Amino acid sequence: MGHAAAAAAAAHVPLGAITVDDLLAAGVAGGAAAELHEAVRRAVGARGGDGDAAAVWGELCRAALRPGVPFAVHRMLYYGCFAGFPSATPPAWTPDPEEAVLTNVGRVLEARGREFLGDKYKDPIASFTDFHKFSIENPEAYWKMVFEEMGITFSVEPSCILRENDAYPGGEWLPGAVLNxxxxxxxxxxxxxxxxxxxxxxxxxxxxxxxxxxxxxxxxxxxxxxxxxxxxxxxxxxxxxxxxxxxxxxxxxxxxxxxxxxxxxxxxxxxxxxxxxxxxxxxxxxxxxxxxxxxxxxxxxxxxxxxxxxxxxxxxxxxxxxxxxxxxxxxxxxxxxxxxxxxxxxxxxxxxxxxxxxxxxxxxxxxxxxxxxxxxxxxxxxxxxxxxxxxxxxxxxxxxxxxxxxxxxxxxxxxxxxxxxxxxxxxxxxxxxxxxxxxxxxxxxxxxxxxxxxxxxxxxxxxxxxxxxxxxxxxxxxxxxxxxxxxxxxxxxxxxxxxxxxxxxxxxxxxxxxxxxxxxxxxxxxxxxxxxxxxxxxxxxxxxxxxxxxxxxxxxxxxxxxxxxxxxxxxxxxxxxxxxxxxxxxxxxxxxxxxxxxxxFERTPDGYYRAHGRADDTMNLGGIKVSSIEIERICNRVNDAILETAAIGVPPLGGGPEQLTIAVVFKDQSSQTEDLNQLKLAFNTALKKLNPLFKVSSVVAVPSLPRTASNKVMRRVLRKEFTQQPKHSKI
Missing domain, CATH: 3.40.50.12780 (ANL, N-terminal domain)
Known part of the structure; x- marks a missing residue:
């Protein structure tokens, strides 16, 4: 088994089961591998007795994982530390109480926490969720504090922070304020x-x-x-x-x-x-x-x-x-x-x-x-x-x-x-x-x-x-x-x-x-x-x-x-x-x-939020939000053999930025001879006129596009299908 394969095999091995050989296979030199293995053993012994995987991971970050250590090792120890963790969102970083009081919010809470939260205030970390709730329920006090912290000046002060006004769905902010x-x-x-x-x-x-x-x-x-x-x-x-x-x-x-x-x-x-x-x-x-x-x-x-x-x-x-x-x-x-x-x-x-x-x-x-x-x-x-x-x-x-x-x-x-x-x-x-x-x-x-x-x-x-x-x-x-x-x-x-x-x-x-x-x-x-x-x-x-x-x-x-x-x-x-x-x-x-x-969006059992892309017919390409219709309008004109297309942003396996996939329906299904690779090149050339940063990652031939009863293309169905495992011709 080669180094890369061995490292991958050990990637999800529980931390206590990782061996010196695993570290060697991940690219750590002989003596350094033994030292790192000892550091892992100490971290597990020092912080692992109570089963607190986050504490063990924090100890490894402090004591062992330097930028020069091969990333395969970082990955191995991270997944090993959280192997069997009961949540899909293990903490990769946990705040330190001494550093928390130095943050902007921590400093304000230490000075004014009881003023804002009363007897519920404990410390910046324990009370952050209560402070977030306070920022929603008490906009007058919260935003006045923030403006003071940032040193915002008005040539005419607002009469208040927020007031009801039918012209503004959520209310009118800073009524009467004049500033630049x-x-x-x-x-x-x-x-x-x-x-x-x-x-x-x-x-x-x-x-x-x-x-x-x-x-x-x-x-x-x-x-x-x-x-x-x-x-x-x-x-x-x-x-x-x-x-x-x-x-x-x-x-x-x-x-x-x-x-x-x-x-x-x-x-x-x-x-x-x-x-x-x-x-x-x-x-x-x-x-x-x-x-x-x-x-x-x-x-x-x-x-x-x-x-x-x-x-x-x-x-x-x-x-x-x-x-x-x-x-x-x-x-x-x-x-x-x-x-x-x-x-x-x-x-x-x-x-x-x-x-x-x-x-x-x-x-x-x-x-x-x-x-x-x-x-x-x-x-x-x-x-x-x-x-x-x-x-x-x-x-x-x-x-x-x-x-x-x-x-x-x-x-x-x-x-x-x-x-x-x-x-x-x-x-x-x-x-x-x-x-x-x-x-x-x-x-x-x-x-x-x-x-x-x-x-x-x-x-x-x-x-x-x-x-x-x-x-x-x-x-x-x-x-x-x-x-x-x-x-x-x-x-x-x-x-x-x-x-x-x-x-x-x-x-x-x-x-x-x-x-x-x-x-x-x-x-x-x-x-x-x-x-x-x-x-x-x-x-x-x-x-x-x-x-x-x-x-x-x-x-x-x-x-x-x-x-x-x-x-x-x-x-x-x-x-x-x-x-x-x-x-x-x-x-x-x-x-x-x-x-x-x-x-x-998804809210997880442990209170985190995860994004799952657009719910409508737009996608995010390289940080640029663009409508599917804009892309399809261009792609439909690239080749006379094309009946219609659907543009979908598909996340890669393992997560990451969406990749542009074009689903193509050809006019003549029985004599489909179009070269999908040539079609991808043609799509990319045409899309440069819309934005030179847009790039088609793959082209998929499909017999038809899924539609609603009102004839709207269901791009979410295609996105789900392509994300799992495309079964169609693809390049």
């Missing part, structure tokens, strides 16, 4: 100064050079300069201005300047092709757009400005990647970055009076694909950043002086989320301009001393397969966070092992929420690929087969619905009926109509 979210990002938080670092960054290819820093005062001046230049364009206040750029310092400055000056950001992902850019510009009625001439990745110049031009964009301000390099093909009415900034009277460039606005004024238009071909246009208000930052404060424990990295883009909600979650909490954001699948990014995390690293699961899978993080010191990381798609237990066990088992805070929400509805916490045990709690201030429900909410805290699986009393959640859509999308046909709870979300 960007201005709040540009002021030093208590205990911080304007000389503290707001952004730390590095360009790909300069990995051995010193880091670059932007202080809060430098950021403020840059934002004020751009805000003044925006006013010189003579656009009406409230005009929509798009950003189609990578997530770099200039993009962050432009984003904050647009909001500071009372305009509205239109978020466009830099991966989009011209048709997708054009659609978003038209829906938002954008009056201008910021972009770069190209994106530099691995020394390759990927065109960006030319795509914007192809989309027939309005006035475009173009930033050259290589400084003063002339921009090719510049349109007559477009502006270079240099000419745009030259419009400012530089005597006044460093200061700008923020445009203070009502709490529900728009700040940002983001897009989320629904079940139609046109993406939903979702406005964020000045309230939404408060939700983003509050989630970061509570669930990811972002503290003043922390360094937060989350590779993303302003075209997706996690881009604005990163801006607000870091700056409103007095932390620095870490930006790497380059490929994530390289040792360059891993070194940047080390050098920037990142304390919270966010990612989508496919990134972790890539790091695990290439081992590009090996040898770098990530010991400053206190936790990871994961969002965007389903994660794999083994991939995240590997990720935790890179930092001596710091937790992964799973985080699930939506663009229309501005944050999460379910997450993890550093005050609760964290299980791999599971959520330990609804988000603070959020009440969630699982619906039964009749569409009615199951009793709260009961075990079950079904479509998830939200209590509409939810700070920062959308109240309107630009191109759809908000009530129809989120509330029509939903059940009531305590006199309020529940809000539709669309994911299928």
């Amino acid at each position: 979210a960007a201005a709040n990002c540009l002021t030093a938080k208590p205990g911080r100064s304007s000389d503290d670092v707001a952004i730390v960054w590095r360009d790909e290819g300069k990995d051995s050079e010193p880091l670059n820093f932007v202080t809060l005062e430098e950021l403020r001046k840059k934002v004020c300069l751009v805000a003044n230049a925006l006013d010189a364009l003579n656009l009406a206040k409230g005009s929509a201005i798009a950003i189609d750029m990578p997530m770099n310092v200039n993009a962050v400055v432009i984003y904050l300047a647009i909001v500071l000056a009372g305009y509205v950001v239109v978020s466009i992902a830099d991966s989009f092709a011209a048709p997708a850019i054009s659609m978003r510009l038209k829906i938002s009625e954008a009056k201008a757009i910021f972009t770069q001439d190209y994106i530099l990745r691995d020394d390759k110049e990927l065109p960006l400005y030319s795509r914007v031009v192809e989309a027939k964009a309005p006035m475009t301000i173009v930033i050259p990647v290589r400084g003063s390099t002339p921009i090719k093909g510049m349109r007559a009415d477009d502006l270079s970055w240099e000419d745009f900034l030259a419009k400012v009277n530089h005597a006044k460039a460093d200061n700008y009076t923020a445009v203070e606005q009502p709490a529900y004024a728009f700040t940002n238009i983001l897009f989320s694909s629904g079940t139609t071909g046109e993406p939903k246009a979702i406005p964020w208000t000045h309230l939404t950043p408060l939700k983003s930052a509050a989630d970061g404060w509570c669930h990811m424990d972002i503290r003043r002086g922390d360094v937060v990295a989350w590779p993303t883009n302003l075209g997706w909600m996690m881009g604005p989320w990163l801006v607000y979650a870091s700056l409103l909490n007095g932390a620095s954001m870490a930006l790497y301009n380059g490929s994530l699948n390289s040792s360059g990014f891993a070194k940047f995390v080390q050098d920037a001393k990142v304390t919270m690293l966010g990612l989508v699961p496919s990134i972790a899978r890539s790091w695990k397969s290439t081992d590009c993080t090996a040898g770098f010191d990530w010991s400053t990381i206190r936790c990871f966070s994961s969002s965007g798609e389903a994660s794999s237990v083994d991939d995240y066990l590997w990720l935790m092992g890179r930092v001596c088992y710091k937790p992964v805070i799973e985080y699930c929400g939506g663009t229309e929420i501005g944050g999460g509805f379910v997450a993890g916490s550093l005050l609760q045990p964290q299980a791999l690929s599971a959520f330990s709690t609804p988000a603070m201030g959020c009440n969630l429900f699982i619906l039964d087969n009749n569409g009615n909410p199951l009793p709260q805290d009961s075990v079950g699986t079904g479509e998830l619905a939200l209590d509409p009393t939810f700070l920062g959640a959308s109240t309107t859509l630009l191109n759809a009926d908000h009530h129809e999308v989120y509330f029509s046909g939903m059940p009531e709870w305590n006199g309020k109509v529940l809000r539709r979300h669309g994911d299928e």
